[in-house]
Amino acid sequence: MSAKAAIIGSGNIGTDLMFKIMRLTDKLDMGIMVGIDPASDGLARAARLGIATTAEGVEGLIGMPEFGDIEVIFDATSAGAHRHNAAALAPYGKKLVDLTPAAIGPYVVPSVNLEQHLDATNVNMVTCGGQATIPVIAAINSQTPVHYGEIVASISSKSAGPGTRANIDEFTETTSDAIVTVGGAASGKAIIVLNPAEPPMIMRDTVLCLVDRLTDAEQDRVAAAVRDRVTEVAGYVPGYRLKQAVQFQHEGAEVSGLIPEGRGTGEYTRVSVFLEVEGAAHYLPEYAGNLDIMTSAALRVAERLVTTKEEVAS
Structure with missing residues (x-):
């Protein structure tokens, strides 16, 4: 019933x-x-x-x-x-x-x-950016502690109505908080970009995580966890997908300013994940993946x- x-x-x-x-x-x-x-x-x-x-x-x-x-x-x-x-x-x-x-x-x-x-x-x-990116941060954190998680949500300005625009400050604060409380990162930051491009772009999301230096085998496990989580989210958001393979780049002490005090070793790996979300167009246009x-x-x-x-x- x-x-x-x-x-x-x-x-x-x-x-x-x-x-x-x-x-x-x-x-x-x-x-x-x-x-x-x-x-x-x-x-x-x-x-x-x-x-x-x-x-x-x-x-x-x-x-x-x-x-x-x-x-x-x-x-x-x-x-x-x-x-x-x-x-x-x-x-x-x-x-x-x-x-x-x-x-x-x-x-x-x-x-x-x-x-x-x-x-x-x-x-x-949470927010559209949170729904798109926090599953990925949580997947990475399931394999190795995430010291710092940063997300950038880029959406078409046409898909940002009065409510979204009025809540921009709440968007960044709420998403940053949820990166930590739900995603499991030790610290987090969220950025939203309203893109005025014509024709309107679909939602794009970038996830950047700093973790301790990963071996090749550990990178493979992280990438597999991300792919599995993306598949799971796509089960209820069909237009949700990886834009390209998960990227890894080794970093040194130059990024230590982003790491909470008392964490990290001075040798890190930056994990970069690039996503896009295409709307199902039940009422909204396909480019409004952020709302979908x-x-x-x-x-x-x-x-x-x-x-x-x-x-x-x-």
């Missing part, structure tokens, strides 16, 4: 997520689409599809007769709006999947730590959350 879902946020991300729920899963059923702009395309499309809608935000959602049947609520608004929404929904015992950088609940990256947070009432999907990876990961998380609830109930 499928669980009823609501989406708060009728913009690009929320609308894409609505189509994914309708097309890709039998574990969830679209129940309500929530917005604040009565003229938004997302609300109009939901209404045409026979889905209950409200343009009165979270308060309108709570007041709807269908609200009692909702089990999972996705929040695709902004960090500030999610803080308000989470507080308003707290008394009702719904599962919240947060696609903003608000980070009220624990960070969740499906291929890394989903099973650790199945009992959480509010889970945070967020909705795909959120869908995977919600499916697991409701499956767990059914397992507990039985």
